[in-house]
Amino acid sequence: MSSLLEGKKVSKHFGGLPAVDGVDFHIAPGEICGFIGPNGAGKTTLINLITGVFPVTGGEIWFRGQNITNLPSHVIGKMGLARTYQVAKPFSGMTVRENVLIGALHGKSGRGKTMGEASRKAEEIMELLKLMPKRNIDMAETTIPDRKKVELAKALAMDPELLLLDEVMGGLNSTEVEGMMEIIQTLRKMRRITVLVIEHVMKAIMGISDRVVVLHHGRKICEGTPGQITCDEKVIKAYLGERYAKAKAQEGNV
Amino acid sequence: MQKRKKMGIALVLAVLVLIFAPFFSGGYWTKVLTGVFMFGITAEALNIIAGYTGYAAFGNVGFFGLGAYVVGVLMTKVNFPFLPAMLIGGVIAALLAALYGLPILRLKGHYFAIATLGISEFTREIIYNWPSLTGGGNGITMPIIQRSPEWINFYFYYLNLIVLGVCTTCVWLISRSRFGYTLRAIRGNEDAAMTMGINTRNYKVLAWAISAFFTALAGGIYAYWFTYIEPGAVFDLFISVKMWVMLLLGGGMTVLGPLVGAFLFEILSEIIWGEFLFIHAAVLGVVIILIVLFMPQGFMKLIRQRIGLATFLANIRENRVT
Numbered sequence: 001m002s003s004l005l006e007g008k009k010v011s012k013h014f015g016g017l018p019a020v021d022g023v024d025f026h027i028a029p030g031e032i033c034g035f036i037g038p039n040g041a042g043k044t045t046l047i048n049l050i051t052g053v054f055p056v057t058g059g060e061i062w063f064r065g066q067n068i069t070n071l072p073s074h075v076i077g078k079m080g081l082a083r084t085y086q087v088a089k090p091f092s093g094m095t096v097r098e099n100v101l102i103g104a105l106h107g108k109s110g111r112g113k114t115m116g117e118a119s120r121k122a123e124e125i126m127e128l129l130k131l132m133p134k135r136n137i138d139m140a141e142t143t144i145p146d147r148k149k150v151e152l153a154k155a156l157a158m159d160p161e162l163l164l165l166d167e168v169m170g171g172l173n174s175t176e177v178e179g180m181m182e183i184i185q186t187l188r189k190m191r192r193i194t195v196l197v198i199e200h201v202m203k204a205i206m207g208i209s210d211r212v213v214v215l216h217h218g219r220k221i222c223e224g225t226p227g228q229i230t231c232d233e234k235v236i237k238a239y240l241g242e243r244y245a246k247a248k249a250q251e252g253n254v
Numbered sequence: 255m256q257k258r259k260k261m262g263i264a265l266v267l268a269v270l271v272l273i274f275a276p277f278f279s280g281g282y283w284t285k286v287l288t289g290v291f292m293f294g295i296t297a298e299a300l301n302i303i304a305g306y307t308g309y310a311a312f313g314n315v316g317f318f319g320l321g322a323y324v325v326g327v328l329m330t331k332v333n334f335p336f337l338p339a340m341l342i343g344g345v346i347a348a349l350l351a352a353l354y355g356l357p358i359l360r361l362k363g364h365y366f367a368i369a370t371l372g373i374s375e376f377t378r379e380i381i382y383n384w385p386s387l388t389g390g391g392n393g394i395t396m397p398i399i400q401r402s403p404e405w406i407n408f409y410f411y412y413l414n415l416i417v418l419g420v421c422t423t424c425v426w427l428i429s430r431s432r433f434g435y436t437l438r439a440i441r442g443n444e445d446a447a448m449t450m451g452i453n454t455r456n457y458k459v460l461a462w463a464i465s466a467f468f469t470a471l472a473g474g475i476y477a478y479w480f481t482y483i484e485p486g487a488v489f490d491l492f493i494s495v496k497m498w499v500m501l502l503l504g505g506g507m508t509v510l511g512p513l514v515g516a517f518l519f520e521i522l523s524e525i526i527w528g529e530f531l532f533i534h535a536a537v538l539g540v541v542i543i544l545i546v547l548f549m550p551q552g553f554m555k556l557i558r559q560r561i562g563l564a565t566f567l568a569n570i571r572e573n574r575v576t
Contacts, residue, residue: 051449077451091442093507102439105432106451115432139442158450 003062004029004162004194005050005081010059012045012218019045021218022059027162032188032195034209034226036202038239041215043198044086047164051083052076063162080108082160086167086198088147090139096146097135100125100153107158125157129183144171152180156187163187165197169204177201181208202244206230214239265510269419276411284407286524288479291414292472294516296493297500298421299468304498305506306434307461308441309359310367312494314469316374317347319488321470322477323381326394329478331387340474347470348463350377355459362444371491378489393484396477410479417475418513421468426509428464437461438507499542505552514553 003026012020020042027033035043048054050061052073060069068076082103091099104110104118104125113121126132129149134142142150148168155163165184169177181204187193199205205212206226214222214229216238222229229235236245276284296318303311324343328334334342358369381388388394399406428434439447440454448454477483496519504515523538530537549555 053445053449072453073448074451074453077449083449085446089443089446091439091446093442094438098435098438099442102435102447102452103450105435108451110451115430118432154446154450 002029003027004031004064005196006062007046007050008060008062010046010049010061011057012042012049012054013057018218020049023215023218023220025213025220027194027196029194030188030192031210032184032197032208034205034212035196035198035215036200036205036212036229036239037215040217041239042218043215044166045218046215047083047166047196047198050076050164051081077107077158078111080159080161081164082107082155082158082162083164084148084151084155084166084168086170088144088151090142090147090150092139095136095138096131096142096150096153097122097126099139099150100131100157103154103157104159107160109159110157121159122153122157125153128156128186129153130179145173145176148172148180152183160193162194162196165195165199167198167200169199169201172201177204180204184208202240272415276408281404281407284411286520288407288411288414290516290520291411291418292475292479293496293500293520294513295414295418295421295472296469296497297504297512297516298418298425299465299472300497300501301425301506301512302428302437303458303462303465305501305508305512306428306437306441307458309458309462310363311370311462311465312367312498313370313372313374314465314497315489315491315494316370316377317351317466317469318473318476318493319374319381319485320347320350320377321473322483322488323388323394323473324470325474325477326396326483327387329397330394336474336478340471340478343474344467344470347473348467351463351466352459355462356455359455359458359462374489374491374494378485381489382485389484391484393482393487394477396481396483398481399478410475414472414475417468417471421471422509422513424464424468429509433457433460441507502552503545503549505554508552508554511552511554518553 005027007023007025009022009024010020011018011022023042023046035046037043045054049056052068052071052075055070060067062068063079063081068079091102100122101118104113104121110118123132126135129152131149131153134146139147139150148171152165152168169180172180184195184197185208188195197205197209209226212224212226212229213220214235221234221238222232224232230240230245230248236242272287275287279287296314300311300314303309321340321343324346325336325339328339328342329336354373358366358373361369382390384390385392428437436447436452436457439452440457444454473488476488500515500519501512502515503518504511504513522541523534526537526541527534
């Protein structure tokens with residue numbers, strides 16, 4: 001099977017504590033794959049391992065048939081892997097437009113672009129995310145939802161093949177969540193971007209994912225379609241809770 | 255657009271005034287302005303690494319001293335002409351900055367600042383302890399220029415003005431380029447910059463090398479202009495303090511800020527020197543404290559907002575250590 005991204009027995013220990021413990025995963029081209037799990041399950045750590053922010057303790061990570069385990073994060077960024085941070089990391093002291101422009105100047109294809117071309121690319125992305133009215137605002141004066149959007153815009157401007165989204169919907173209201181879901185689906189359809197989403201907003205992750213991986217205490221406890229996941233005993237116990245399962249079941253009955 | 259036009263006209267006028275100033279200003283003010291330009295070069299050079307990249311290179315005086323000594327040694331030991339010697343000093347400083355930068359640009363904040371100080375002191379010690387080449391503690395007396403004092407005044411005035419012009423143009427070009435935006439991204443959030451595919455190390459090293467190059471040119475000019483150098487004078491930490499005060503006064507991350515800062519600082523210290531001969535350092539210190547309190551972001555930011563108690567309190571709130 002040809003995976004765009006594949007992890008083999010990926011582990012990360014902090015001191016004696018296994019944050020990610022022998023996780024196998026694969027993401028097929030064009031797929032939207034959700035990663036869920038309770039706080040501390042190792043979701044964000046996994047993204048940090050994939051993007052080279054931390055070195056792995058064990059295992060291998062492959063991207064497009066290349067072993068990218070422990071490569072420096074800037075090399076991975078250039079290969080077409082873009083991420084957002086759970087707590088947004090804006091370039092402070094720069095405007096929204098300049099933040100997005102940095103993505104367009106670097107990432108996978110930014111190096112070949114002139115300033116003008118990168119500028120147009122940034123505008124195109126801001127148009128898509130409806131950031132144009134705020135383009136000249138300094139990052140210090142933006143709201144949390146805007147920061148999340150800028151975070152996504154920066155990653156998109158990098159022209160990635162695989163997008164790793166770490167809770168881009170956290171802190172958004174339901175209208176904004178729907179807007180974000182729509183954007184992610186558009187991205188897949190229009191630009192053939194593969195997406196790995198970490199999210200706590202169940203409605204969102206179940207709504208957009210083709211496949212969901214459930215992590216708990218650093219281990220993969222379940223994997224399947226959103227429908228399969230919500231019925232799995234282990235998942236209900238570890239994460240979703242009885243109430244969610246009952247509500248789902250009732251919805252099914254109506 | 256209108257505003258930009260006005261700025262442009264003001265800039266052209268300022269440059270014209272500076273070009274013709276020595277014909278009217280008399281020897282004393284010509285010399286003061288020459289000093290403004292020379293330190294303006296160091297402040298503008300510091301702007302690249304400290305302003306745009308956000309790395310507190312407190313030891314840039316090391317490159318100033320190095321530039322001075324390269325000129326001193328080349329001119330006295332091998333009869334090298336001045337201008338090429340000055341450029342060689344710049345190149346050597348840039349190469350050394352790159353070499354030192356590879357390990358120490360991994361440090362951040364005050365750790366980096368202290369490492370740069372160490373490097374400056376290290377360079378000074380080598381020069382001090384190599385008397386056969388550098389004259390050690392005795393320093394180097396430069397060859398005398400066989401010209402009239404007026405000619406010498408004019409020469410250094412225009413030389414500094416030209417180097418300052420080149421340095422400022424260089425910063426202006428950087429500020430609009432991919433390189434400049436990337437430096438600002440590194441300042442804004444280095445981790446995020448790296449995950450976006452930026453090899454931050456290479457950018458930082460290049461930024462510091464350019465900064466060192468121009469700082470060393472200023473040092474080289476100092477050597478020839480002051481005709482005598484010794485380690486204590488050209489590696490004086492006060493030179494670093496001066497660059498920083500000028501940068502902060504004018505405002506980092508702006509092209510013209512360091513020049514405005516250099517101008518304000520030198521003029522201010524000339525006036526204070528004249529008025530308070532005995533306690534001028536104390537008065538200057540108080541003025542610097544007031545300036546940092548009221549406009550920590552520099553003059554260029556200040557002209558866009560109003561001065562008042564509110565600004566003052568907001569500045570303190572924003573910049574205090576909690």
